[in-house]
Amino acid sequence: NAGVTQTPKFQVLKTGQSMTLQCAQDMNHNSMYWYRQDPGMGLRLIYYSASEGTTDKGEVPNGYNVSRLNKREFSLRLESAAPSQTSVYFCASSETRDAYGYTFGSGTRLTVV
């Protein structure tokens, strides 16, 4: 199994450009999450989706939108990128009961210049 797959792995954007980060999981998990991690800091939750058809804001949602396309896929969109959004973005998934913890993807390294 691939687990959680994120694309792209690296991206450089100019200020004001838009892009969508893609995430897909093949574990039939109900819940999916988007986190960002700035250098030297812990992960902060941007948005999450408890189940297909639902999304909720996390700790730092401003400047982002999400779409839970189906049970497998959860995308994160930056409508107008800003340098403050330079970060590493991690997608994760889990079962509702979370008996085995979250499974994280390998991350997308985004630089906004």
Next chain:
Amino acid sequence: DAKTTQPTSMDCAEGRAANLPCNHSTISGNEYVYWYRQIHSQGPQYIIHGLKNNETNEMASLIITEDRKSSTLILPHATLRDTAVYYCIVRPLETSGSRLTFGEGTQLTVNP
């Protein structure tokens, strides 16, 4: 979710046991203790979790005090590949889409 306190950094000699402490004095009765680690530049990796009994799996052991106000993650024979940031998190298990909140964690460095 209850707040946790961990040392900022720790060192361990290769082949020795690494004991990582975590204080969670405000833990509620329905909250579990979870441990994750993040090896440089990679996504966090689940290690182990427990409620009140000690737990062991192929990666580590988790010792939770009787009053549940603190716990210790034990890597029995640390290797260089165990060098990582280790996060202790407390949260309820049975919550739909509940959020995993990461603190600063402990940077464990395993030395040759």
